[in-house]
Amino acid sequence: MDLWKGLDVLRQKKWTVTFAILNLLSLSSAARSPAQSPGDLACRKLQHALGPSIVNKPNDQDYHSVVFGAWSLFNTQYSPTCVVLPRTSNDVQITMAAIYQYDSKFSVQAGGHSAPKGWNNVDHGVLISFEHMRNISYDSIKDTIVMEPGIRWGESVTLLESQGVAPVGGRVDDVGTGLLLGGGISFLSPAHGFAADNFVELDVVLVDGTLVTATETNEFSDLFRALKGGANRFGIVTRYEVRAIHTGTADDKTWFGGLIQYPPSSFEALAKAISNYTLYATDPNAAILLYFAHFLQPDDTVQSFAIASIFYNGTSLPSSVFGEFLSIPALQTNLSPMSYPEIASSLSEPQPANGHAQMFGAVVIAGGEDDMHVEVLRQWLNFTNVFQDEYNTTVLAFTPIPISQIAIGRERGGNAMNSPLGSAISRLPLYINECDKKQSVFETYGQYEFLKQTYAKYDPTRFNVRRMDGPQGL
Ligand SMILES: Cc1cc2nc3c(=O)[nH]c(=O)nc-3n(C[C@H](O)[C@H](O)[C@H](O)COP(=O)(O)OP(=O)(O)OC[C@H]3O[C@@H](n4cnc5c(N)ncnc54)[C@H](O)[C@@H]3O)c2cc1C
Structure with a gap:
């Protein structure tokens, strides 16, 4: 079909x-x-x-x-x-x-x-x-950004560009602030944590209409932490105040990087490279998103390729970090000095929004774990083959989460995911923003018990769970 x-x-x-x-x-x-x-x-x-x-x-x-x-x-x-x-x-x-x-x-x-x-x-x-609540402003005294929930990431970077700051948001410009409540992964995350780790103050409307302001230290600090990964279950956020990241203006080419496109013959080498990167890369100035894509064209021909978006906050790409990706045979390499606003618009949506019906699903795997990255790639290729008449596009994306990203979250009072640090890799949390609704994501969180208790405290009649669709497990 x-x-x-x-x-x-x-x-x-x-x-x-x-x-x-x-x-x-x-x-x-x-x-x-x-x-x-x-x-x-x-x-x-x-x-x-x-x-x-x-x-x-x-x-x-x-x-x-x-x-x-x-x-x-x-x-x-x-x-x-x-x-x-x-x-x-x-x-x-x-x-x-x-x-x-x-x-x-x-x-x-x-x-x-x-x-x-x-x-x-x-x-x-x-x-x-929230289409009509899209204001954003920078407070230079507090060094924070205040956003209404209707803003999109591309817009946020454009509107603050002249002031040289940006929030930690998403990587695709048209995505919105719901991303924050699921954690939020940005190219700034290795150096600044999940987007939600940058919360300073949140205005939240609870299920009965009460408005509260939650911070890391006030009486609503439990709600504040639960909202860092608790998705749409803990109230409606009407105002986000987040740390401002000094990313520079469009003239500040303080980054180096871009996109490398690879042919299918390089797929397995890329899966091994991303496994090694996940295991060994510790430099918080480095960021990468690797995806494999299979498109059925309108004329029924198939296009398969992989894209590595690689960025380094510095003047060149260190070979100690990106060497493997640079040596794998590529179709096209487009690397240059870049400003952060250029990076933020480098993954604009290739087609108009709401043009497709989409399904997501995610796993989490540790770097170097028994060639699991290669195995996942093979499973995706197999899936793509078996269901080639059902889907016109299938994409497999890998985002490494470095130790620095997890450590920053902990320094700032922790988030609901509470990923383990160091060698304790037996229980890794799923990333809710990329999961299917049938996946029991909250159960994989390090703070699952805390999440359940906090939910019971703020929504004792379980109104949200009964009347709104969203993640299971509370
Ligand atoms: C093309 C694409 C690119 C993506 N890139 C990234 C990426 O780079 N990094 C990343 O982390 N994720 C990424 N994602 C996943 C993305 O984070 C999630 O899809 C996210 O939920 C989208 O937020 P939204 O505001 O656009 O969507 P919405 O569907 O509007 O909101 C997402 C969820 O949050 C709830 N919600 C929204 N606002 C509020 C609020 N103010 N209060 C309470 N609940 C609210 C909604 O009810 C919904 O359940 C991407 C997704 C797509 C489709």
């Missing part, structure tokens, strides 16, 4: 079904008292409290752009009762209080890049979209 074509058909059907449902609702509302579903009740209350420019119903202007704005087409196959587009934290408080009061289903969408189906959209409930 051609998944793309199949989804296109589904998408058209969805429009038909949506309008059919609308017709039915208006018929029934003429015949009897107003619909009584929890989503209807919450949305009705919110329309009164916040007005139609913030609370959009299916025929309103922003409703469809939000619902169809989800990056994976699987997440566009939903019909929320209303879409709330808050402008302030107070709007989010009012929204959550109504959702809680009427026991409505709900979901939250920031950059919309979640792959798991249902994690950023909802049927017959309230969808909160």
Whole structure:
């Protein structure tokens, strides 16, 4: 089956079904008292409290752009009762209080890049979209960046470029701030930790609509730590204050690197090289993302290649760190002095957002572990072969997490993942931002017990777990 074509058909059907449902609702509302579903009740209350420019119903202007704005087409196959587009934290408080009061289903969408189906959209409930909360500013006295949750990583770097600072965010420009709540991996991470390790202060709306400000040391320090990896389960963050990283302006070519493209004949050598890199590379100035891709072209020809994005905060690529990657036969090598803003835009999305239906799945393996990287590569090639008629693209990506990245998180009060340091590699946490929803990610966290206790404290009726789709295990 051609998944793309199949989804296109589904998408058209969805429009038909949506309008059919609308017709039915208006018929029934003429015949009897107003619909009584929890989503209807919450949305009705919110329309009164916040007005139609913030609370959009299916025929309103922003409703469809939000619902169809989800990056994976699987997440566009939903019909929320209303879409709330808050402008302030107070709007989010009012929204959550109504959702809680009427026991409505709900979901939250920031950059919309979640792959798991249902994690950023909802049927017959309230969808909160941060499209209209996108401010970002740099506080030079505190040396921190304050962001609203609707900002995307490319935008954040562009808007702060002239001030020479950037947040630790993601590597692809169109991704949004939901990334932070899953940990967050950036090319800055080896030197500055997971993105969430750079939290300074978070404004969080709890399930009943209460707004709290959490820091590493105040009375909400447990919530603060749980939000570093706890994904969408611990409240809605309406304001992130994070450490500013002095990355320089577009004129400051303080990095060296770029992309190397390799042919399939180099795949196994690359898997061995990334295994060695993971085991031996300790320099926090070095960052790498290696991925293997298999694309079925519209004319049914297949394109297979690997790309290594390698960057070094310095004037050249040290051969002690990147030597193996530089010596493996390549198709194209594009390396030069670079500024951080150039690095941040080097992985722009190759196609328009929300053009594909996506599925993710992840494993975690230790460097040098019995050739596991090569084994994973072979499994991916096998999968690609077996399912070549089902998927038009398959990608296998490796991101090494160096000891420096884990150590920084610990120095800053720890995160929920709590990866082991040193040789204790028996229990490694899965990385939630790249996992499938069936994977029990929280159970692999070093702070799983803490996470469960903190969840029970802040959401004693388990409202979030009952009414919102997201990671299992709490
Ligand atoms: C093309 C692509 C590139 C990627 N690159 C990277 C990368 O370089 N590094 C990395 O770490 N990850 C990466 N990811 C994974 C990415 O981190 C996750 O998909 C992340 O969840 C996306 O965040 P978002 O805001 O764009 O998505 P959304 O789907 O809007 O949000 C993600 C989740 O967080 C919840 N959420 C969002 N905002 C809030 C909030 N304010 N309060 C409470 N819950 C909230 C949502 O409900 C949803 O469950 C990538 C994904 C894709 C598709």
